[in-house]
Amino acid sequence: MILDAIDAGIYGPGDRLVESELAERFGVSRTPIREALQRLETQSLLERDGRSMIVASLDHNQMAELYVVRRELEGLAARLAARHATAEEITILREMVNSDDQLVKDPAALSRANRRFHQQIHLASHNRYLVQQLDLVHRTMALMTTTSLAVEGRCEIAQSEHDGIVSAIEARDEKGAEKALRDHISVAFMTRLKQDADARERMS
Structure with a gap:
């Protein structure tokens, strides 16, 4: 709670x-x-x-370290999901992407949906230890007071990236799924860095 x-x-x-x-x-x-x-x-x-x-609050270095770990673990989850996900789990992921397309004008709602989407990939990896580690990573993400989805145009781009991730999982393309999710996290990190830079400029 x-x-x-x-x-x-x-x-x-x-x-x-x-x-x-x-x-x-x-x-x-x-x-x-x-x-x-x-x-x-x-x-x-x-x-x-x-x-x-x-x-707690995260300084720049802590945020960077968190994104490095998140990128590696999320990529592994996508790779394992491409290998182990059931047909039903893949169907749910596709349905999530399709329904979340309706939320691109509401960054706060899409942020919540984004969390559910990533958690579904974690579960589809069928690796309890990986799920536990990713749960801690995502808990720590809550210490960030803004979402990268708040940046103009990011919602549409993120949804396109989600579509690519699920397409790779559907194709059972382990390397493709891993790369797609790692790239997705990298873009989110760069977006957040730009957010922070813009915030510092406004304050100066």
């Missing part, structure tokens, strides 16, 4: 998390809240500020 609140933007980088307030918000005792906060700290999603916990 804390992760969902961070993902939804209720709590953002630098926000202080108070046990008593969280317990009241979620309707639970402080003990599970304390345990959850400790677990999120070990995953580097929270950091300690004196006696308090705050939502």
Whole structure:
């Protein structure tokens, strides 16, 4: 529930998390809240500020490191999905791309759909350990306060890239699926770098 609140933007980088307030918000005792906060700290999603916990933030180097890991792991997931995905899983991926085409004018909605799409590829890899690692990567992505899909034209491009990824998986083209997804993550990273550069220019 804390992760969902961070993902939804209720709590953002630098926000202080108070046990008593969280317990009241979620309707639970402080003990599970304390345990959850400790677990999120070990995953580097929270950091300690004196006696308090705050939502972690990612600097430029951390973001770059995260995208390097994400590109490699996502590429592996696509390769394994091309090898192991069932016909039903591939059908779901194709249906997701087709339905998500209707969301290109709504970056926030497409961002949520994008997360579901990538998670479906993770599951189609049929490798539980890879799924676990990618889950942590995507949790950490929630520490970024903006989505690269907010950049004008990126929604349409991302959907075209998704179409290419699924086409390779449908064709059981392992190398093609891996390359398509790795390239997709690289473009998303470059888009985010441009976002950050533009934000710094506006602030200067």
